[in-house]
Amino acid sequence: MTERSCLAIVLAAGEGTRMKSAKPKVLHEVAGLPLVCHAARAAQAAGQADLAIVAGRQSDEVLKAAARVAPSARLYLQHERLGTAHAVLAAREAIAEGHDDILVLFADTPLVEPQDIAFLRSGLADGAAVVVMGFYAADPTGYGRLLTEGDRLVAIREDKDCTQAERAVTFCNGGLMAIAGEHALSLLEAVGNDNAKGEYYLTDIVEVAAARGLAVVATTAEEESVLGVNTGVQLAEAEGVWQARKRREMMLAGVTLVAPETVHFSHDTQIGSDTIVEPNVVFGPGVSVGANVTIHSFSHLEGAIVADHAEIGPFARLRPGARLADKVKVGNFCEVKNADVATGAKINHLSYIGDAKVGAGANIGAGTITCNYDGFLKHLTQIGAGAFVGSNSALVAPVTIADGAYVASGSVITQDVPAGALAFGRARQENKDGLGTKLREKLKAQKEARAAPKG
Numbered sequence: 001m002t003e004r005s006c007l008a009i010v011l012a013a014g015e016g017t018r019m020k021s022a023k024p025k026v027l028h029e030v031a032g033l034p035l036v037c038h039a040a041r042a043a044q045a046a047g048q049a050d051l052a053i054v055a056g057r058q059s060d061e062v063l064k065a066a067a068r069v070a071p072s073a074r075l076y077l078q079h080e081r082l083g084t085a086h087a088v089l090a091a092r093e094a095i096a097e098g099h100d101d102i103l104v105l106f107a108d109t110p111l112v113e114p115q116d117i118a119f120l121r122s123g124l125a126d127g128a129a130v131v132v133m134g135f136y137a138a139d140p141t142g143y144g145r146l147l148t149e150g151d152r153l154v155a156i157r158e159d160k161d162c163t164q165a166e167r168a169v170t171f172c173n174g175g176l177m178a179i180a181g182e183h184a185l186s187l188l189e190a191v192g193n194d195n196a197k198g199e200y201y202l203t204d205i206v207e208v209a210a211a212r213g214l215a216v217v218a219t220t221a222e223e224e225s226v227l228g229v230n231t232g233v234q235l236a237e238a239e240g241v242w243q244a245r246k247r248r249e250m251m252l253a254g255v256t257l258v259a260p261e262t263v264h265f266s267h268d269t270q271i272g273s274d275t276i277v278e279p280n281v282v283f284g285p286g287v288s289v290g291a292n293v294t295i296h297s298f299s300h301l302e303g304a305i306v307a308d309h310a311e312i313g314p315f316a317r318l319r320p321g322a323r324l325a326d327k328v329k330v331g332n333f334c335e336v337k338n339a340d341v342a343t344g345a346k347i348n349h350l351s352y353i354g355d356a357k358v359g360a361g362a363n364i365g366a367g368t369i370t371c372n373y374d375g376f377l378k379h380l381t382q383i384g385a386g387a388f389v390g391s392n393s394a395l396v397a398p399v400t401i402a403d404g405a406y407v408a409s410g411s412v413i414t415q416d417v418p419a420g421a422l423a424f425g426r427a428r429q430e431n432k433d434g435l436g437t438k439l440r441e442k443l444k445a446q447k448e449a450r451a452a453p454k455g
């Protein structure tokens with residue numbers, strides 16, 4: 001089947017008014033990835049496909065988003081929104097190139113699985129002219145109904161055009177379709193707009209094809225695979241389904257999720273086997289975690305790379321450019337950003353390490369802060385292998401603490417510290433014998449004088 005050429009057309013020109021948003025609907029995100037990208041990915045996962053995006057409003061942004069997953073996608077504009085068949089014909093030039101299979105996907109339907117698309121295409125390979133993705137709707141209201149005679153699909157009736165009897169049918173159109181390339185243009189051009197909405201319905205090609213004696217069939221997908229996003233509520237529903245699938249995939253790949261429903265993944269999260277993720281952990285985009293890592297509760301990771309056997313959190317924040325090597329520990333209330341942390345280094349409590357390089361086995365004491373920003377520019381802090389930074393130190397970048405150096409607690413380090421040196425960046429302590437007792441007596445007397453009755 002894979003040797004059949006394929007053009008996937010993603011319809012993204014809808015108004016999306018029910019989102020009540022200034023942003024085009026197809027740019028809203030599920031798992032941190034715009035809806036239009038999910039549709040493009042599904043098409044690609046089902047085999048080599050040339051991709052055409054049909055957009056209306058803010059088409060440049062839509063194409064730019066799609067290019068994140070499909071850099072060679074081509075944009076076609078639908079200037080007037082005259083229906084789904086009209087939208088497909090906006091990509092007429094691409095259809096005319098003569099692909100074997102034409103796939104039509106909706107950009108607002110992000111949960112379609114590769115095997116659903118593979119089924120559609122295999123219908124074409126078996127000789128059908130049109131294959132429709134059907135599903136059994138718990139509530140069919142609003143969907144086009146699939147009207148069958150025996151095994152044959154004879155028509156799709158849009159909800160608004162249904163008779164009472166047709167309305168009772170629960171086998172519905174999921175919206176995705178595969179059309180044999182050799183028939184596509186002639187079927188689409190035969191569609192009229194004599195219906196309740198006065199639109200050119202893509203679904204009408206079923207009746208046209210059936211009347212011409214061409215084979216038309218329906219496949220059956222799960223209802224959740226064809227969930228369409230029209231409102232903010234449905235967007236959250238789609239996110240929920242996506243997350244549930246991803247958690248399952250992770251667990252089946254050997255990742256332990258102690259409380260799966262509390263862990264939030266991104267579209268590109270990667271985690272190695274035998275890693276444990278405790279409850280309430282969030283993965284933003286761009287995170288890759290190795291094997292045998294423990295991520296304790298309430299940690300937030302984004303754009304971070306974590307190698308094997310590391311230990312993160314609880315309450316740790318890894319931001320973009322955090323790169324942690326083997327056996328690194330980043331503990332509670334620590335933030336790491338744009339920093340390479342080498343093997344076995346420890347940043348265990350209440351620290352900010354940003355724009356830094358931390359050497360192997362270095363120990364960063366509680367409350368250490370890299371002062372990386374002067375209000376205009378960011379500067380680098382380098383901490384050598386085996387260095388020890390005492391608690392509550394401020395490292396004012398650019399600054400280097402060389403291998404094996406020792407920084408005394410409470411230091412403000414503004415100059416480089418040579419290898420093996422001990423740096424004090426704080427006022428020297430002085431003890432005055434007996435002065436504590438004297439001070440206490442003086443203060444006590446002052447308090448008593450204030451409390452004494454006046455006059």
Ligand code: UD1
Binds near residue numbers: 054078108144156200
């Ligand atoms: C469509 C189907 C219906 C199916 C349902 C599944 C048709 C005529 N109807 O109905 O049978 O049950 O999806 O969710 O196809 N679009 C354009 N340009 C247009 C019109 C639509 O690009 O002129 C795009 C929309 O952005 C959307 C998709 O096509 O991605 C579907 O359009 P929509 O108006 O949502 O169709 P439905 O009424 O949901």
Ligand code: MG
Binds near residue numbers: 228230
């Ligand atoms: Mg719709």
